[in-house]
Amino acid sequence: MSSSSSSSDDVLDSVVQSVASVPNMLQQRLNNIESSNDQRKRRRYIQRQREAVHKRLMQDYFDENALFEGYYFRRRFRMHKDLFMRIVEGVTSVSDICHPPDALDESFRMSARTARESLHEFCIAVMSLYGPRYLHRPTAYDIQQLYGHHGNVHGLSGMLGSLDCMHWRWNACPNAYQGQYTKGNYHYPTVVLEAVASQDLWIWHAFFGSAGSLNDINILNNSPIFNKVYDGTAPDSSFVLRGTEYKFGYYLVDGIYHDISVFVKSLSCPDDPQRAKFKRVQEKARKDIKRAFGALKKHCQIVAKPSMFRDISNMTEVMKNAICVYDENEVIPETQPLEYGGQEWMQRLRIIQSAVIHIDLRRHLTDHLWTMDNLDLNLPPEDELEDQYSEKDSLL
Secondary structure, eight states, rough: HHHHHHHHHHHHHHHHHHHHHHHHHHHHHHHHHHHHHHHHHHOOOOOOOHHHHHHHIIIISSSSTSSEEEEEEEHHSSSSSHHHHHHHHHHHHOSSSSOOOOOOOOHHOOOOOHHHHHHHHHHHHHHHHHHHHHHOOOHHHHHHHHHHHHHHHHHOOTTEEEEEEEEBBBBOOGGHHHHBOOOOTOBBBBBEEEEEOTTTTTTTEEEEEEESOOOOHHHHOOOOOHHHHHOOOOOOOOOOEEEEESOOOEEOOOTTTTOTTTTEEESSSSSSSSHHHHHHHHHHHHHHHHHHHHHHHHHHHGGGOOBSSSSSHHHHHHHHHOOOOOOOOOOOOOOOOOOOSSSHHHHHHHHTTTTHHHHHHHHHHHHHHTTOOOOOOOOOOTTTTTTOTTGGGGGG
């Protein structure tokens, strides 16, 4: 009896000791956690001395007796100083944040995050200030100017521009979207820009944001390029060629697109000199869009390098700012759109989708070009300044 009572006392003592040691164990665990937090590597703070760098920047470029003027300023900022200052005044009037969006930390002492945030604010301000003025479809006056210019340079009456797509590499694409935005011949995610450019490198249509896995036809089906033509709000673009009136202007495209009335494609196997001349003229004129993409990358280096933005909306803002064209145009008057799916809307759709008109237009253009003797049929040299674009370097 006494032995059983002693064993019970031993068990009770051990339980009491264990309970008493719990606070000490918790305190020791807490001390270990605090010591590990103290030993954890913390973010290093860099003294960038932004005030001194700002003072040096003003002395170099913006003070009254700046060190770098004229040619040096334009080479550094890709525009004349007067134009730069007008943009600064306009942006500061609509935005409280106006930092130079440059990724070179050693030049402006700005971290990558600060540069991205500043660029985002800058793009919003520029689009709200200049977007409605420079990013719009051609007006009635513009269409006649395009017709006259393309007729004089290429001999192509009724030409609105050249249509093609460009891929912008997306390095920050989320893993969940990698398959959707990756095309087999690129092997990395891209976002596509569909654009129309004239001979003088005016990009007047830009549709950006399509997944890189889509081909040109898929992108065209999602594009709003013909929406205003369908609903009747687009300016009149009719023209006459060899006695035949065509209701809508046309675009030069490559062979992947459908045979519709607003597209003019080259001939794969011309069997006579007349058709061979048309093939040469069409392929030379279609270089306009390639030259426009090359000029876009040359004058805005951010679209020539892989994008580090995580959101496509930020990439869209940057792309639209990059293709803003400084050109004076009249304001397009508002027009009441036609009823979607109505009789006149469907009639316009049938005209645009007509393969018969496509064949007649190409035949009339072939006959028209054969009568012209003063056309330059030589392709641009490879080392031409604005012709640096190629399918290979578009994603570098």
